[in-house]
Amino acid sequence: MVPNGWEFTTFENHIDLLSGFAFKSAQYTENSDDIRLLRGDNIAPNTLRWDGVKTWDKHQYAELQKYHLRENDFVIAMDRTWVSSGLKVAEVTKNDLPCLLVQRVARIRSLPTLEQSLLRQYFSSHRFEQYVKGVQTETAVPHISSKQIKEFPLLLPLLPEQRKIAQILSTWDRGIATTEKLIDASKQQKNALMQQLLTGKKRLVNPETGKAFEGEWEEVKLNQIANITMGSSPKSESYNEVGIGLPLLQGNADIKARKSAPRIYTSQITKECNVNDILLxxxxxxxxxxxxxxxxxxxRGIASIQAKKNIVQEFVYQWLLAFEPKWERFSQGSTFEAVNSNDxxxxxxxxxxxxxxxKIASVLTGADKEIELLEAKLAHLKQEKKALMQQLLTGKRRVKVAETEAA
Known part of the structure; x- marks a missing residue:
């Protein structure tokens, strides 16, 4: 049922869509003063990234005016439109300019019948994501066409109500963006703390003496302070989804938010880990x-680590977190990169x-809890906004528009 005053339509009637120009790669330049080319590789979900950017002779910029991008334009990658982190759709900001639109990227602007700021909400909606998943052509390089984008169906109110909806949802976007910045800042602060505390560069106060801890730290090998169990995969015939045996942790796919999240069980028990063990x-x-x-x-994709007596488990966990980026140098460079027991x-x-x-473990654990609270807040905000979008963008929930706006 179409809400009163709304119309059932498609993007085609309300957007200006342009596909990029086929620039010849042989003529790419490497001059930082030249014009950046916006290719599919430069689009990530909700943002543009310019690492590995290609450029074009700035003296030819004026000749390509049709392919100039403007602030608040939306761009979508036509190839590999969907990645694990979401849709490769982003809004062009002032800091992204000047840049030129390249082949296999579409630029989208609203026509006078569609509020430009409302496009952001459509492109971030679950409906649009599901639509793209459903219509994209599954080949060696999955892709979507301009025609398919234009055929996206939507219910559309008149402009005053569009503006009000966009305004309401933008308020939620600002809250989400603020929380994301707080999370990033908290993670950076925690990383700085780890670098100081886990190396002894910064010493905390000993509550027994009221003074900073003193004395040299002892350098040991991990197996001297912890019991390490290397995993061993059971036979696939033992796998089940009905709870027979134990949950099976096979690798990263069974870890979510740094907690074990098993998908299946196994009736054949090979190697075990216990609650609170560190998983690597x-x-x-x-x-x-x-x-x-x-x-x-x-x-075999997991090792479990349990601190020995008189060693603080949480300290070992935090140390391994700090060491996490350094594992790359231990990888063996094979098809399946791996580290062995001796490593x-x-x-x-x-x-x-x-x-x-x-004391160190307590401080770093406290930082983790602050981050977890912010992440829980972010998840709540996103879920609330998603529910609100489903109401506002379908007319199930109407907004009040001032009479002056309606006129």
């Missing part, structure tokens, strides 16, 4: 660290006394 991915991507919420069977056991770790381990 030993196959690509190598080095991902998490905590086990389960007594589980671990496959893990012989990791060198500097270790303070037990009380200082506890």
């Amino acid at each position: 991915s030993v196959r690509a991507p190598v080095g991902t660290v998490a905590k086990s919420l389960h007594n589980a069977c671990i496959g 893990i056991k012989t990791l060198h770790i500097s270790l303070p006394v037990f009380q200082e381990q506890q």
Whole structure:
């Protein structure tokens, strides 16, 4: 049922869509003063990235006016439109200009019947994502056509109500963006803390003495302070979804938000981990660290780590988190990058006394909890906005428009 005053239509009647120009790669330049070319590789979900950018002779810029991009234009990659992190659709900002539109990228502007700022909401909607997934051509390089974009169906109110809807949803966008910035800042602060505290460059106050901890740290190998269990995969015939045996942790696919998240069970138990064990991915991507919420069977993609007596488990966890980016140098460069038991056991770790381990772990765990609270807030905001979009963009929930606007 079409809401009163709305129309059932498609993008084709309300957008100006332009496909990019076929620039010849042989004529790309490397001069930083030249004009950036906006290719599909430069589009990520909700943002443009300019690493590895190609450029074009600035003296030819005026000749290509048709392909000039403007602030608030939307661009969508026509090839590989959908990636794991979302749709490759982004809004052009002032900082992205000047740039030129390249073949296999579409530029979208609203016509006078569609509020430009409302496009942001359509492109970020679950409906548009599902639409693209449903219509894109599945070949070696999945792609979507200009025609398919234009055929996207929508219910559209008159301009005053469009503007009001866009205004309301933009308020939520600002809240989401602010929370994302807070999360990024908190993560940077925590990383800085890790670099200081886990190396002894910054010493915390000993609550027993009221003074900073003193004394040299001891350098040890990881297997001297922790029990390390390398996983072993059970036979696939033992896999089941009905809870027989133990949950199976095979690799990164069974880790979500740094917690174990098993997908299946196994009735054949090979190697086990316990609740609160540290989980370490030993196959690509190598080095991902998490905590086990389960007594589980671990496959060959996982190692479990449990601190020995008089060693603080949380300190070892935080140290492995800090070490996570460095695992790349241990990878073996094969089709399936991996690290072996010896690589893990012989990791060198500097270790303070037990009380200082506890204090460092407490500070870093507190930082993690702050980040988790912000991430939970962000997830809530996104879910609330999604529900609101489903109401506002279908007319199930109407907004009040001032009489002056309606006129």
